[in-house]
Amino acid sequence: xxxxxxxxxxxxxxxxxxxxxxxxxxxxxxxxxxxxxxxxxxxxxxxxxxxxxxxxxxxxxxxxxxxxxxxxxxxxxxxxxxxxxxxxxxxxxxxxxxxxxxxxxxxxxxxxxxxxxxxxxxxxxxxxxxxxxxxxxxxxxxxxxxxxxxxxxxxxxxxxxxxxxxxxxxxxxxxxxxxxxxxxxxxxxxxxxxxxxxxxxxxxxxxxxxxxxxxxxxxxxxxxxxxxxxxxxxxxxxxxxxxxxxxxxxxxxxxxxxxxxxxxxxxxxxxxxxxxxxxxxxxxxxxxxxxxxxxxxxxxxxxxxxxxxxxxxxxx
Amino acid sequence: xxxxxxxxxxxxxxxxxxxxxxxxxxxxxxxxxxxxxxxxxxxxxxxxxxxxxxxxxxxxxxxxxxxxxxxxxxxxxxxxxxxxxxxxxxxxxxxxxxxxxxxxxxxxxxxxxxxxxxxxxxxxxxxxxxxxxxxxxxxxxxxxxxxxxxxxxxxxxxxxxxxxxxxxxxxxxxxxxxxxxxxxxxxxxxxxxxxxxxxxxxxxxxxxxxxxxxxxxxxxxxxxxxxxxxxxxxxxxxxxxxxxxxxxxxxxxxxxxxxxxxxxxxxxxxxxxxxxxxxxxxxxxxxxxxxxxxxxxxxxxxxxxxxxxxxxxxxx
Numbered sequence: 001x002x003x004x005x006x007x008x009x010x011x012x013x014x015x016x017x018x019x020x021x022x023x024x025x026x027x028x029x030x031x032x033x034x035x036x037x038x039x040x041x042x043x044x045x046x047x048x049x050x051x052x053x054x055x056x057x058x059x060x061x062x063x064x065x066x067x068x069x070x071x072x073x074x075x076x077x078x079x080x081x082x083x084x085x086x087x088x089x090x091x092x093x094x095x096x097x098x099x100x101x102x103x104x105x106x107x108x109x110x111x112x113x114x115x116x117x118x119x120x121x122x123x124x125x126x127x128x129x130x131x132x133x134x135x136x137x138x139x140x141x142x143x144x145x146x147x148x149x150x151x152x153x154x155x156x157x158x159x160x161x162x163x164x165x166x167x168x169x170x171x172x173x174x175x176x177x178x179x180x181x182x183x184x185x186x187x188x189x190x191x192x193x194x195x196x197x198x199x200x201x202x203x204x205x206x207x208x209x210x211x212x213x214x215x216x217x218x219x220x221x222x223x224x225x226x227x228x229x230x231x232x233x234x235x236x237x238x239x240x241x242x243x244x245x246x247x248x249x250x251x252x253x254x255x256x257x258x259x260x261x262x263x264x265x266x267x268x269x270x271x272x273x274x275x276x277x278x279x280x281x282x283x284x285x286x287x288x289x290x291x292x293x294x295x296x297x298x299x300x301x302x303x304x305x306x307x308x309x310x311x312x313x314x315x316x
Numbered sequence: 317x318x319x320x321x322x323x324x325x326x327x328x329x330x331x332x333x334x335x336x337x338x339x340x341x342x343x344x345x346x347x348x349x350x351x352x353x354x355x356x357x358x359x360x361x362x363x364x365x366x367x368x369x370x371x372x373x374x375x376x377x378x379x380x381x382x383x384x385x386x387x388x389x390x391x392x393x394x395x396x397x398x399x400x401x402x403x404x405x406x407x408x409x410x411x412x413x414x415x416x417x418x419x420x421x422x423x424x425x426x427x428x429x430x431x432x433x434x435x436x437x438x439x440x441x442x443x444x445x446x447x448x449x450x451x452x453x454x455x456x457x458x459x460x461x462x463x464x465x466x467x468x469x470x471x472x473x474x475x476x477x478x479x480x481x482x483x484x485x486x487x488x489x490x491x492x493x494x495x496x497x498x499x500x501x502x503x504x505x506x507x508x509x510x511x512x513x514x515x516x517x518x519x520x521x522x523x524x525x526x527x528x529x530x531x532x533x534x535x536x537x538x539x540x541x542x543x544x545x546x547x548x549x550x551x552x553x554x555x556x557x558x559x560x561x562x563x564x565x566x567x568x569x570x571x572x573x574x575x576x577x578x579x580x581x582x583x584x585x586x587x588x589x590x591x592x593x594x595x596x597x598x599x600x601x602x603x604x605x606x607x608x609x610x611x612x613x614x615x616x617x618x619x620x621x622x623x624x625x626x627x628x629x630x631x632x
Contacts (some may be wrong), residue, residue, distance in 0.1 A: 070513050130470065144568070146462065153570020154446065155604060163601030164564050166558070168483060175601055240484070242582030248480050252460070252565055254469020288471060 001248040006042060006062040006314075007054060008307025009047055009298075010111055012152045013083045013138055016043075018050040019303040021311070024122075026304065028054050040078075040093065048100045052290050061104045063097065063263075064310030066114035067140075071158055075107045075313070083138065108309040112159075113150050114305030115295070116143025119259045126295040130255045133295075134161050134242065135262035137217075139145030140182045143156050144253070162186060184241035187264055192217035197230055204230035217267035224268070238264075239272070243279020250290045251282065261295030270294060320377040322337040322630075323361055324426055324623025326616075329384060329454055331398045332359075334366040335619040337627070340438075342620065344370050355402030356394075356409065364416045377420045379413065380626030382427035383616045386472055391423045391629070395472075423626040428475075429466050430621030431611070432459025435575045440612040446571045449611075450477050450558065451578035456498045457519060460569070468503075468609075471559065478502060500557035503580055506550050507531035513546055516524055520546035533583035540584070554580075555588070559595020564597065566606045577611030586610060 012034060018038055020028040030050050035042035060177035061289050069081030076094025081087040086136070098106045103113075116133030124144075125131040133143040142150045142161030163175060170179025174189070183189045194206040194215060205228050209219045223231035236271040246258050259282075260273050277292035295301055327334040328350060334346040346366050351358035367376055375460035383399030392410025397403040410422045432449030441447040441461075449459040458477030460467045467474050478498035479491060479632075486495025490505070499505045510522040510531060521544050524537045562574050574596075576589050593608035600606070609619055 046532040053561065137394065142568075145468070151462070154572040155570055157602045157604070158568065158570035159572075160601055161569050164567050165560050165599050166481075166484065168560055177601055180601070243483055244481050244553075248564055249568055251476050251480050252458075252568055253467075253472065254471055254474035283493065284483050285476055285493055285496070286471065286473045288473070 004309045005055070005240075007051055007060050007061070008114075008303040008305070008308045008310070009050065009063065009065040010114065010302030010306055011043065011047075011065065011067045011084070012111070012302075016046055016050060017299065017306060018047075018053045018054055019300060021304065026300065029300065029303070030054055034084070034123070037309045039088075040091040040096065042086075043084070043298055044093070044096045044100050047097060051101055053182055059102050059104075062113070062314055063101060064107045064306035064308070065093065065097065065108045066111035066306040067093065067104065067108060069168050070109050071108050072154065075109060075309075078108060090186075095299045105310065105314060107287045107313050109306055109309045110152075110156070111142070111302045111306075112141035113143040113152065114309055115261065115297075115301040116145055116159075116259065117306070117308055118297050118305030119261070120148070120300040121149065122143045122297065122304060123301060124255050124259050124293045128257050130253070131259055132159065132246075132249050132253065132255050133258045133259045133261065134246070135162055135212055136187075136238075136242070136260065136264040137262040138187055138188045139186045141262075144189075146255075147251075161245055161249065164245045164248060166241045174259045176260050180243045181245045185217070185238040188219060190220070190238065194230060196224045204228055206231055216253050217263040220264065221267045229244045235268075235272075239275045246276060246280035246292060247283035248292075251285055251286055254288070256289055256291070258290060258291055258292045261298075261301065263299075265294065266298060273287060319356060320322030320615065321371070321375050321376070322380065322627045323367055323625045324619040324621070324626070325366065325379065325381040325431065326622060327359065327363075327381065327383045327400070328427070328618075331582035333616065333619045333621060334363075334370055335418045335611055336370045337620065337623045342616065343620070344618065346370055347538045350400070352401050355404075355509075356407040358402075359400070360406045360409070360412045360416050363413060364541035366558055367417055375418050375420075378626045378630055379417060379426045379501045380430070380624070381409065381413065381420045382430035382622040383409065383424060384427045386410065387424050388427050389472065391425060391625075392515075394424060396577060421626065421630060422630050423609075423622075425606065425622055425625045426459070426468075426472070427441050427618045428457035430625055431460045431577065431613075431617040432461055432475075432575065432611050432621070433624055434621030435577070435611055436464070438620060439617060443574045444573050446564075446569070447566050447575055448475065448477075448569065448571050449561070449577065451480050451574065452501055452503075452554075452558070453578040454504045454581040455502045457578075462571075474615045477561055477565065480561045481563060482557045491512050497561045499558045501554035503531070503533060503536070506536070506554065509550060510546060518546050520544055520555065522547055532578040534582065537583045551584075551588075555591045559593045560599055562592060562606075562608060563599035566604055567601055570604070570607055572607070574606060574608045575611055576608055577614075577617065579615075581610065582614060
């Protein structure tokens with residue numbers, strides 16, 4: 001029988017989210033800032049403090065951790081995590097955390113995989129065995145559940161939706177590719193594009209709202225609702241790129257549901273999700289019943305999913 | 317224990333291929349023309365004659381049939397088969413053949429699914445649990461095996477590689493879509509394009525070699541080896557479209573092997589397959605070990621796969 005308590009951690013580029021699950025429900029949560037100095041060891045310390053705050057003096061039995069990177073088959077070693085500052089070499093996060101926390105078992109999983117699993121087990125795609133998860137934030141990530149199980153792929157890189165080619169001669173992606181989804185629908189690339197357009201003389205409140213600091217999802221939401229033309233253009237490009245990506249993924253996988261989450265999707269709300277579904281539908285070859293729906297677990301999904309990964313591994 | 321003998325049938329747009337498998341090996345084969353009149357009932361008669369030729373007076377126990385169309389979950393009813401003349405309404409091919417052949421069991425499967433399964437069980441991807449099959453002929457079809465099992469998808473339409481969008485603003489596909497793989501890499505669309513270019517004044521031996529009749533894969537091969545410029549341009553477009561499709565499919569699925577078959581691939585040989593792999597590699601986000609390889613069962617693959625579908629269903 002699996003233990004009743006499990007802790008889930010979601011490591012993001014800017015914040016670390018933690019939840020305590022008891023009998024499958026979130027009974028407590030906490031969050032901290034992702035350290036920008038000190039690399040992996042500083043993160044271990046941040047996680048330790050969050051876990052101690054949640055589980056108190058009791059030794060935590062089970063901990064699941066989602067990280068924005070490629071995780072080895074051992075569910076312990078983070079092979080690469082380009083969005084985490086100071087993470088250069090592979091790092092055995094599972095072992096380091098098990099020691100720091102004196103935990104019985106620590107499972108590490110890709111954050112988007114964890115978020116997708118959570119939506120399938122407890123969220124918007126509850127009880128649907130097959131689904132694609134797409135998370136639109138700084139970049140664009142994806143996760144895939146087939147037959148009720150995460151499909152990680154041969155190299156652990158399945159469902160990298162952000163790097164699907166949607167415009168073969170399109171703009172350059174930071175990965176070196178061209179015309180990828182992330183170039184049009186990732187917040188960081190959209191910010192870069194907005195600043196470039198402004199410097200070429202286009203007028204946009206996107207830059208006024210975020211002159212020097214990060215152009216957040218709420219900045220995009222504000223500019224859009226104020227009728228900013230550049231923001232609307234960028235959003236059209238994002239919707240179109242995501243629509244092509246969804247259509248192509250459904251043409252390959254024939255899944256009945258796509259869950260769309262992440263900061264940008266949450267901030268823009270149901271109209272954004274509906275527009276992506278519509279854009280996909282015009283591109284679909286067969287009369288697919290596919291629905292594109294919003295995540296229902298919001299920004300706790302990754303942490304809940306990480307907890308579930310640990311819980312299910314312990315029960316297996 | 318499964319019966320030792322099984323008959324496999326592959327119904328193509330122009331020919332019907334039949335094989336007799338004994339102990340897993342092809343011990344006899346036969347082929348006939350796909351009837352162009354009489355619809356489904358005429359096809360049943362064609363298949364009956366081929367089966368009688370192969371199995372003699374003995375009643376065939378097990379028969380598997382691959383058809384170019386959408387097959388219902390019952391593995392019996394062909395819901396639609398647009399490339400078969402006179403097939404308008406859904407037709408219960410399994411029941412009709414079981415009666416005509418007095419067979420114990422008839423299993424119907426999509427032809428490309430059958431071909432992909434055959435390459436996984438007996439062909440170029442032997443013992444690889446995950447693979448994508450792409451078949452380039454009149455159109456472009458695909459099949460997907462994950463974890464050793466065919467993935468048919470929610471509506472039975474998974475892996476419709478021919479209708480992936482590779483150029484969002486590209487040429488119109490016969491399905492009504494735009495910029496699909498099939499527009500650039502399907503023989504029928506390439507023929508249409510060659511004739512259109514010639515009528516606009518481009519000089520090409522493709523039209524000289526096939527002035528009125530079907531521009532076959534061997535016509536393309538001949539023109540290419542003679543240095544025909546239009547043929548080379550069309551082939552570049554086909555390779556590029558297939559490369560984007562493979563890269564996108566691998567980005568979603570993270571499969572380690574793609575098997576490329578069909579008339580055009582077989583006729584053009586290893587250099588074509590190698591060029592598609594190269595085109596895919598330049599588009600891939602992560603350092604995928606994916607290989608693109610030629611089918612090894614050739615045009616018998618579909619019939620062998622259909623036989624295996626029947627054999628495995630009987631053993632289950």
